[in-house]
Amino acid sequence: xxxxxxxxxxxxxxxxxxxxxxxxxxxxxxxxxxxxxxxxxxxxxxxxxxxxxxxxxxxxxxxxxxxxxxxxxxxxxxxxxxxxxxxxxxxxxxxxxxxxxxxxxxxxxxxxxxxxxxxxxxxxxxxxxxxxxxxxxxxxxxxxxxxxxxxxxxxxxxxxxxxxxxxxxxxxxxxxxxxxxxxxxxxxxxxxxxxxxxxxxxxxxxxxxxxxxxxxxxxxxxxxxxxxxxxxxxxxxxxxxxxxxxxxxxxxxxxxxxxxxxxxxxxxxxxxxxxxxxxxxxxxxxxxxxxxxxxxxxxxxxxxxxxxxxxxxxxxxxxxxxxxxxxxxxxxxxxxxxxxxxxxx
Numbered sequence: 462x463x464x465x466x467x468x469x470x471x472x473x474x475x476x477x478x479x480x481x482x483x484x485x486x487x488x489x490x491x492x493x494x495x496x497x498x499x500x501x502x503x504x505x506x507x508x509x510x511x512x513x514x515x516x517x518x519x520x521x522x523x524x525x526x527x528x529x530x531x532x533x534x535x536x537x538x539x540x541x542x543x544x545x546x547x548x549x550x551x552x553x554x555x556x557x558x559x560x561x562x563x564x565x566x567x568x569x570x571x572x573x574x575x576x577x578x579x580x581x582x583x584x585x586x587x588x589x590x591x592x593x594x595x596x597x598x599x600x601x602x603x604x605x606x607x608x609x610x611x612x613x614x615x616x617x618x619x620x621x622x623x624x625x626x627x628x629x630x631x632x633x634x635x636x637x638x639x640x641x642x643x644x645x646x647x648x649x650x651x652x653x654x655x656x657x658x659x660x661x662x663x664x665x666x667x668x669x670x671x672x673x674x675x676x677x678x679x680x681x682x683x684x685x686x687x688x689x690x691x692x693x694x695x696x697x698x699x700x701x702x703x704x705x706x707x708x709x710x711x712x713x714x715x716x717x718x719x720x721x722x723x724x725x726x727x728x729x730x731x732x733x734x735x736x737x738x739x740x741x742x743x744x745x746x747x748x749x750x751x752x753x754x755x756x757x758x759x760x761x762x763x764x765x766x767x768x769x770x771x772x773x774x775x776x777x778x779x780x781x782x783x784x785x786x787x788x789x790x791x792x793x794x795x796x797x798x799x800x801x802x803x804x805x806x
Contacts, residue, residue, distance in 0.1 A: 466567050468512060471578050475603040478502060479798065486515060487524035487564040488580050488599050490629050493609065498725025498802040503635035505726060507762045521628040524564035525599050526557045528584055528591045529782070530626040531738060531771035534661045538774035540592065540620055547590035554659055559589030564628070577602040586619065593619030607798045615790035622782045623790060624769045630742055630762025633721035633728060640760040641741065642683035647718040648676035648737065650703035654770060655692055662771050666704050674701060679718065686741065686760065698743035698760065702770050706735045709780045713793060717765050725802050731795040732767035735780040740764040767794040
């Protein structure tokens with residue numbers, strides 16, 4: 462219960478053996494079970510064991526992020542000559558929508574079938590400092606092609622900035638006690654955004670060539686995480702965005718590939734978004750890591766967050782995150798699964 466409202470759990474299934482459990486609280490993917498190379502059903506996302514853990518979670522495990530995913534520097538932006546001061550919940554930045562973002566809301570159920578779920582949330586004008594009454598719908602659909610489709614739609618009655626993403630931590634081995642260091646990652650991008658000391662992009666893209674951020678060819682994640690590169694050490698690992706397209710468009714494209722030799726499960730990520738932000742649970746297991754997330758080891762999962770770029774409202778050269786009245790925001794992300802028996806561990 463939250464504010465005397467019931468939190469519900471929904472189950473989606475396809476005929477290929479994939480099962481997704483989704484909460485209306487935070488539109489959270491609680492579990493996503495996929496057949497591995499032996500045919501055994503394996504949960505490929507991190508999740509908590511009790512509802513109470515989700516209520517106290519500070520690390521967005523499995524949730525939909527909004528009104529603005531990632532960071533906005535100084536927690537503010539200027540729009541139509543007016544400066545809007547947002548919640549500053551991460552030092553001097555606004556992170557993932559503020560103190561009580563979309564991950565802390567109970568969403569309204571619009572439709573539920575055997576293989577799909579549509580949830581809606583209405584964000585009031587000036588919630589966490591963001592202008593405009595915003596209505597967002599998120600639809601999860603399991604297809605017979607072993608895809609989990611995530612569709613976002615949004616409208617507003619005042620100009621505002623929006624950036625949504627799904628914040629699941631993937632671990633394709635299915636083992637809570639194992640890390641993703643032996644996973645192979647491929648990112649279909651030649652450029653990434655270097656960060657400053659506040660983990661906010663400096664504002665320019667750089668080539669991934671000759672850096673630990675080069676995943677143009679698949680490489681074991683541990684190789685990058687062990688790098689002494691200054692950018693890699695800012696956040697104890699990867700916490701960076703990669704460029705997929707320089708302008709907004711509805712074109713769906715392949716963004717990333719992930720593979721676990723232990724389970725044989727491979728996942729491809731497709732998106733219409735201009736970027737993908739990669740985070741490897743760098744602070745899990747650390748002394749300053751609070752609540753139940755301490756039960757997970759460092760690098761327990763990897764987030765493949767399809768989204769616009771952090772701090773875009775303050776960078777005119779980034780693809781725009783501005784949503785105007787009368788416009789319809791549409792975005793799609795697909796996580797596609799298959800299993801490959803490599804006979805390796």
